[in-house]
Amino acid sequence: MSAVGISAGATETAEIFVVPDLTAKRSWRSVKSAIMTSLMIASVIAVAVPLVAVIWAVFARGLQAVVHGFPAFFVDEIPVIARRPGPGMGPAIVGTLLATGAATLIAVPLGVAGAVYLHEYGVKNRFSRLVRFMANVMTGVPSIVMGLFIYVTWTLRFGYSAFGGALALACLMLPVVIGATEQMLKLVPNHLREASYAVGTSKSRTIMSVVLPAALPGIVSGSLLAVARAAGETAPLLFATGAATEYNLNPFVEANTALSLQIFGNATSSFVAAQDRAWGAALTLVLLTFLITLVARFVTARFARRR
Amino acid sequence: MIPEDINKGLAERTGVERPGVRLSVQPPPRSADRAEKVAAAQTSVVFDLDKLEVYYGAFRAVRNVSMQIFKNEITAFIGPSGCGKTTVLRSFNRMHDVTPGARVAGGLRYHTADLYAPHVSATEVRRRIGMVFQKPNPFPKSIYDNVAFGLRSKGIRGKSEIDSLVEKSLRGAALWDEVKDRLRASALGLSGGQQQRLCIARTIAVGPEVVLMDEPCSALDPVATAHIEELMRELKSKFTIVIVTHNMQQAARVSDRTAFFTTEVDAKFGLRTGTLVEYNATEKIFSNPSDERTEKYITGRFG
Numbered sequence: 144m145s146a147v148g149i150s151a152g153a154t155e156t157a158e159i160f161v162v163p164d165l166t167a168k169r170s171w172r173s174v175k176s177a178i179m180t181s182l183m184i185a186s187v188i189a190v191a192v193p194l195v196a197v198i199w200a201v202f203a204r205g206l207q208a209v210v211h212g213f214p215a216f217f218v219d220e221i222p223v224i225a226r227r228p229g230p231g232m233g234p235a236i237v238g239t240l241l242a243t244g245a246a247t248l249i250a251v252p253l254g255v256a257g258a259v260y261l262h263e264y265g266v267k268n269r270f271s272r273l274v275r276f277m278a279n280v281m282t283g284v285p286s287i288v289m290g291l292f293i294y295v296t297w298t299l300r301f302g303y304s305a306f307g308g309a310l311a312l313a314c315l316m317l318p319v320v321i322g323a324t325e326q327m328l329k330l331v332p333n334h335l336r337e338a339s340y341a342v343g344t345s346k347s348r349t350i351m352s353v354v355l356p357a358a359l360p361g362i363v364s365g366s367l368l369a370v371a372r373a374a375g376e377t378a379p380l381l382f383a384t385g386a387a388t389e390y391n392l393n394p395f396v397e398a399n400t401a402l403s404l405q406i407f408g409n410a411t412s413s414f415v416a417a418q419d420r421a422w423g424a425a426l427t428l429v430l431l432t433f434l435i436t437l438v439a440r441f442v443t444a445r446f447a448r449r450r
Numbered sequence: 451m452i453p454e455d456i457n458k459g460l461a462e463r464t465g466v467e468r469p470g471v472r473l474s475v476q477p478p479p480r481s482a483d484r485a486e487k488v489a490a491a492q493t494s495v496v497f498d499l500d501k502l503e504v505y506y507g508a509f510r511a512v513r514n515v516s517m518q519i520f521k522n523e524i525t526a527f528i529g530p531s532g533c534g535k536t537t538v539l540r541s542f543n544r545m546h547d548v549t550p551g552a553r554v555a556g557g558l559r560y561h562t563a564d565l566y567a568p569h570v571s572a573t574e575v576r577r578r579i580g581m582v583f584q585k586p587n588p589f590p591k592s593i594y595d596n597v598a599f600g601l602r603s604k605g606i607r608g609k610s611e612i613d614s615l616v617e618k619s620l621r622g623a624a625l626w627d628e629v630k631d632r633l634r635a636s637a638l639g640l641s642g643g644q645q646q647r648l649c650i651a652r653t654i655a656v657g658p659e660v661v662l663m664d665e666p667c668s669a670l671d672p673v674a675t676a677h678i679e680e681l682m683r684e685l686k687s688k689f690t691i692v693i694v695t696h697n698m699q700q701a702a703r704v705s706d707r708t709a710f711f712t713t714e715v716d717a718k719f720g721l722r723t724g725t726l727v728e729y730n731a732t733e734k735i736f737s738n739p740s741d742e743r744t745e746k747y748i749t750g751r752f753g
Contacts, residue, residue: 266550267550332587334583337581338587338652342576342655343577343604344599352602
C-alpha cells in the first residue's frame with residue numbers, strides 16, 4: 144500500500160511525498176523461504192521421532208520390571224536361574240558405576256592434561272601433531288577391538304575385573320575427552336591469557352587459574368558425553384569384566400557385571416522373565432545416564448557462578 | 451653480573467643526539483616551563499632502545515627505533531595504523547614471547563638490564579612492567595578476584611594484606627567508590643570504562659614501575675576517556691606510563707613526550723615496515739615538528 148499526499152503548506156509548487164511501502168512482497172524468495180522452513184521443521188520431527196520412540200519403548204516395557212516391589216529391582220542380586228521371574232539388577236548398577244567411574248578417573252585427567260599440552264604448549268610441533276592424529280584415529284577404533292586389546296593385554300594376565308572393563312572404557316573415552324577439551328581451549332579468548340601474563344603470571348599458573356576455569360563448562364560437557372557413551376558400552380566389557388550375578392564391590396578382583404552386559408545377556412535369553420529384566424536394566428541405564436548428566440551440569444553451574 | 455661499561459655507555463648516550471632520533475632540548479614556543487621540566491628529567495632513563503627491530507617470522511615489522519623513555523613521565527606513541535607503535539610497546543614487557551614467530555632484535559634496556567638477555571624471566575619483567583590493553587579484558591571472575599589475581603600469583607597469601615592492596619589499587623584506579631559495595635560481583639557486569647579502570651587497578655596492584663597502555667581509550671566513550679586520562683595524570687607521580695594512541699588530541703592532552711611512528715618501504719624486504727620518525731617533547735611535536743612527515747600527520751594531511 145502506498146499513499147500519495149500533497150503537503151498543505153505548499154505555496155507555489157505542491158510538494159508530493161510518498162509513504163514508503165514496507166510490506167512483504169510475494170516473490171520466489173518468500174516461496175523458497177517457506178519451503179526451506181517446512182523442510183527444516185520436517186527434519187526436526189524426523190530426528191525427534193526415533194528418540195521419542197526409544198524412550199517410549201524403554202519406559203513402556205521396563206517400567207513394570209522396575210517399579211514391581213520397588214526398590215527391589217535396584218538392590219536385589221541377579222537371579223542365577225534366568226527363567227525365574229522377579230527383580231534384581233543391583234550388582235549390575237554397582238558394576239556400571241565402578242567401571243564407568245574408574246574409566247572417568249583415568250580418562251578425564253589424562254585427556255584434559257593431554258589437550259592442555261597439545262593446545263597450550265606444543266601447538267605446532269611434530270610430536271603434538273602425531274598425538275593429535277593418533278587421537279583422531281583412536282576415535283574411529285571399534286569398541287570391540289578395544290575390548291579385545293584389553294583382553295589380551297590385561298584380562299589374560301590378571302583375570303576378569305571391573306577395572307579391566309574400566310581400562311577398555313578409558314581407551315574409548317580418552318580421544319573424545321582430548322578432542323572436546325582442545326576445542327574448548329581454542330575458544331578461550333587470547334586476551335584473557337595476555338591479561339594474565341601482563342600482571343606477571345607464569346604460563347602454568349595462567350592455564351590453571353584462567354584458561355581451564357574459562358573452558359570448564361565445555362570440558363565438563365565433553366567429558367559427560369564420553370561418560371554417557373562409556374556407560375552404555377557393551378563390547379569392551381564383554382571381554383574384560385565377566386558376568387557375575389552377585390555384588391562385587393572390589394573393582395580389581397573377580398568377575399563383575401554391568402547394566403549393558405545384563406541387557407545383552409538377558410535380552411538374548413529365551414525366557415520372558417529374563418527379557419523383562421533386560422528392559423528394566425535398559426530403563427535403569429537411561430535413568431542413570433540422565434542422573435549423571437544432571438548432577439554434573441548442576442555442579443558445573445554452581446562452580447561457574449562462584450567465579 | 452652487570453658489566454661496568456653498560457652504565458657508562460648509558461650515561462654517555464643519555465641526551466646525546468643520535469642518528470634516526472632528534473632528541474632536541476631546545477625550548478618550545480609555548481609552556482616553556484613544562485618543557486624545561488621535561489628536559490631536566492632526562493637523567494632517569496627507564497627504557498633505552500638502540501636500533502630496536504621486531505620481526506614476525508621473516509617479516510620485519512619495525513626497524514631502527516632508538517629512543518629513551520623517562521621515569522615518571524607519560525610518553526605517547528602516535529602514528530598511522532601498522533606503523534609499529536603497539537609492536538614496540540609489546541616488546542617492552544616481552545609480550546611478544548607468547549606470539550609464535552615474533553622476535554626482537556637490537557638493544558632494549560630496562561634501566562641497565564638487557565630485557566632480552568637469556569637469563570631474564572618474562573614473568574619477572576611483567577611484574578615490573580604492567581600492561582593495559584585496548585579492549586578492557588577483565589577475567590570472568592569477581593571484581594575483587596580480578597585485582598587479587600596478580601597478587602596471588604606473586605605469592606601473596608595473607609587475606610588482610612590482599613584486602614588492603616585490593617582497596618589501595620581500586621582507589622588508585624579511581625574505582626573504589628563505585629565498586630566497594632559489590633566487590634564480589636562479576637567484573638563483567640561493569641561498564642566499559644569501569645572495566646578498563648579495573649584493568650588498570652589489576653595492573654598497578656602488583657606494584658609495577660611502568661604501566662604500558664595500548665590504546666586504552668579506543669573502546670570507550672568520551673566521558674570514560676576523560677576519566678582514564680585524569681587517572682593517568684594522577685598515576686604519573688608513581689608510575690612511568692607509555693601510551694599508544696590513535697587520538698592525537700589525547701596524546702597532546704596527557705603526554706610529556708610524543709614519539710611519531712610511520713610506515714615506509716623497507717629496502718631490505720620490499721615490504722612496508724614501521725619506524726620512528728620523530729621523538730620529542732609533546733609541545734614541540736604538536737607545535738613545531740622537525741620532520742615534514744610529522745607535520746603532515748598531525749595536521750591531517752597524511753594517513
